[in-house]
Amino acid sequence: LAYHHGDLRRSLIEAALELLTEEQNWMFSLREVARRAGVSHNAPYNHFADKRELLAEVAALGFESLRKKMLASIVGVHRADAALVKTGVVYVRFGLDNPAHYRLMFSAALGADDSDRPEVVVRAANDAKGVLLNIIERGAKTGAFPGLNDAKQTLVAALAAWSTVHGCTMLLLDGLAEPLPRRAALAAIEQVCQTIARGLTKN
Amino acid sequence: LAYHHGDLRRSLIEAALELLTEEQNWMFSLREVARRAGVSHNAPYNHFADKRELLAEVAALGFESLRKKMLASIVGVHRADAALVKTGVVYVRFGLDNPAHYRLMFSAALGADDSDRPEVVVRAANDAKGVLLNIIERGAKTGAFPGLNDAKQTLVAALAAWSTVHGCTMLLLDGLAEPLPRRAALAAIEQVCQTIARGLTKN
DNA sequence: ACCTGAACACCGTTCAAGT
DNA sequence: ACCTGAACACCGTTCAAGT
Numbered sequence: 345l346a347y348h349h350g351d352l353r354r355s356l357i358e359a360a361l362e363l364l365t366e367e368q369n370w371m372f373s374l375r376e377v378a379r380r381a382g383v384s385h386n387a388p389y390n391h392f393a394d395k396r397e398l399l400a401e402v403a404a405l406g407f408e409s410l411r412k413k414m415l416a417s418i419v420g421v422h423r424a425d426a427a428l429v430k431t432g433v434v435y436v437r438f439g440l441d442n443p444a445h446y447r448l449m450f451s452a453a454l455g456a457d458d459s460d461r462p463e464v465v466v467r468a469a470n471d472a473k474g475v476l477l478n479i480i481e482r483g484a485k486t487g488a489f490p491g492l493n494d495a496k497q498t499l500v501a502a503l504a505a506w507s508t509v510h511g512c513t514m515l516l517l518d519g520l521a522e523p524l525p526r527r528a529a530l531a532a533i534e535q536v537c538q539t540i541a542r543g544l545t546k547n
Numbered sequence: 548l549a550y551h552h553g554d555l556r557r558s559l560i561e562a563a564l565e566l567l568t569e570e571q572n573w574m575f576s577l578r579e580v581a582r583r584a585g586v587s588h589n590a591p592y593n594h595f596a597d598k599r600e601l602l603a604e605v606a607a608l609g610f611e612s613l614r615k616k617m618l619a620s621i622v623g624v625h626r627a628d629a630a631l632v633k634t635g636v637v638y639v640r641f642g643l644d645n646p647a648h649y650r651l652m653f654s655a656a657l658g659a660d661d662s663d664r665p666e667v668v669v670r671a672a673n674d675a676k677g678v679l680l681n682i683i684e685r686g687a688k689t690g691a692f693p694g695l696n697d698a699k700q701t702l703v704a705a706l707a708a709w710s711t712v713h714g715c716t717m718l719l720l721d722g723l724a725e726p727l728p729r730r731a732a733l734a735a736i737e738q739v740c741q742t743i744a745r746g747l748t749k750n
Numbered sequence: 751a752c753c754t755g756a757a758c759a760c761c762g763t764t765c766a767a768g769t
Numbered sequence: 770a771c772c773t774g775a776a777c778a779c780c781g782t783t784c785a786a787g788t
Contacts, residue, residue: 352752368659373780384754386782391752395781443659450721452650456571458722469723496731497738503715503724504739511714512706518653519661520672521706528699535700536707543746555771576761587773589763594771598762 353391355381360402361445368444370399370453396454400462403449407468410438410449414475424483425541431475432509432537437530439513446513476509477502480544489544501544508540556594558584563605564648571647573602573656599657603665606652610671613641613652617678627686628744634678635712635740640733642716649716679712680705683747692747704747711743 359380363372374395375385392398417434418427439446448454449469455461480502484492492498515521516529562583566575577598578588595601620637621630642649651657652672658664683705687695695701718724719732 369655371656374782375780385780386755386784387753389782447655450717450723452572452721453574456646461722473723500735500738501742503718503735504711504742506724507714507718507739508707508711508743509714510718511710511712514653514717515706515710515713517659518655519664520653520676521709532703532706535703536710539704539707539746540711540743541746543742543744577763578761588761589765589774590772592763 352381352383352387356388356391356398357401357405360398361405364402364444364448365442370444370448370451374398397462399448399451400454400465402445403451403454404464404468406442406445406449407465407472410435411468411472411475413438414472418479424479424486424488425545427479428476428483428505428541428544429534429537431479432505432540433530433533435509436513436516436533439517440529443517447517450510450514473502473506476506480505483544491544504543505540508536512536555584555586555590559591559594559601560604560608563601564608567605567647567651573647573651573654577601600665602651602654603657603668605648606654606657607667607671609645609648609652610668610675613638614671614675614678616641617675621682627682627689627691628748630682631679631686631708631744631747632737632740634682635708635743636733636736638712639716639719639736642720643732646720650720653713653717676705676709679709683708686747694747707746708743711739715739 356377359377360372363377363380364370374388377398378385378388381387388395388398392401413434414431417430421427421430449465454465458466477498480489480492480498483489484498484501489501492501512521512533521529559580562580563575566580566583567573577591580601581588581591584590591598591601595604616637617634620633624630624633652668657668661669680702683692683695683701686692687701687704692704695704715724715736724732
């Protein structure tokens with residue numbers, strides 16, 4: 345009874361993820377997370393500096409999951425434009441399947457900037473971004489995206505691609521893409537991704 | 548002293564906007580807003596059902612301001628693709644100039660969905676979206692965007708355009724677009740917008 | 751090292767008043 | 770109709786203990 349079962353840190357992260365899924369937002373209290381894990385309301389402070397650090401850990405898990413899904417979607421896909429569409433669809437689907445988790449991943453509550461965001465989130469987000477960047481770089485090198493002649497243009501193109509899928513995900517989650525019916529959203533995503541890929545293949 | 552100077556409602560909205568700008572987030576307390584306006588901590592409940600309704604009013608002001616800036620940017624611009632780039636640049640610049648306000652406008656704290664979001668936000672957001680939609684529709688009719696043959700394709704294209712500018716704004720605000728230097732961001736935005744316009748002009 | 755209980759300074763919101 | 774003060778049930782975080 346004195347000490348916890350051995351991995352309170354992990355238990356707290358899992359409890360937070362549960363609450364995030366159940367309540368569909370991250371406004372639950374740190375005290376509630378502790379209750380859920382069966383410990384006193386300040387036991388979490390032995391493992392996290394504050395509530396934000398716990399949420400950061402949950403967000404990082406989300407980025408890692410997203411990254412794995414994107415990577416899995418392009419095994420065996422050789423054309424860069426096709427790969428871009430594949431990852432884009434998987435990306436938006438992840439957001440629609442895990443709305444609260446996705447919102448947390450990009451929430452300003454974790455930090456208004458990379459400089460004050462917990463490192464674990466920054467690194468995880470960067471790794472996920474890397475998947476898109478790699479596809480664009482590959483397309484630039486193989487000539488699939490003829491407009492991209494230097495590193496800077498490639499970075500801008502990656503920004504454009506990520507912007508589109510991130511923005512599309514957020515607008516759909518917020519219900520702001522109406523009157524486009526929700527049921528048609530997944531079909532529309534592919535067309536959106538093709539639009540951005542087309543912008544890169546022609547110039 | 549008994550009654551307020553006559554427009555406490557407006558004073559509260561202005562105080563909230565001030566706090567939003569100063570603190571760069573909307574986590575300030577409703578009690579603090581009341582203090583700023585010089586009234587007791589529950590006077591706001593005579594004008595807003597809860598804190599969320601006050602924030603919704605502030606968010607709506609943001610959408611109206613954004614809409615006006617977009618409209619002003621395209622007076623006299625006849626080509627639809629040029630208009631799309633113009634509004635896109637103004638859109639992202641608005642976000643970079645008013646980071647906390649922009650984040651609030653799209654915050655899930657106002658509601659997870661259009662159905663439970665305060666009407667005033669839904670209407671204001673829709674009006675702003677309408678500017679982009681009008682440009683796309685005009686381009687579809689004049690043949691500038693040859694891929695758009697029916698209303699559904701036009702809606703998807705509007706989703707793509709809004710997704711790109713919204714996503715671009717958010718990623719830049721979150722500092723996730725690094726290592727693209729912040730100073731080069733505004734130059735990059737135009738290229739991003741051109742990429743999406745190009746995706747619509749060719750097919 | 752890891753956990754607890756009491757304590758502090760706050761919240762949002764409600765309710766019974768006051769004018 | 771509009772505002773106030775007291776009150777309720779919470780928070781996040783800190784601190785002095787306990788094992």
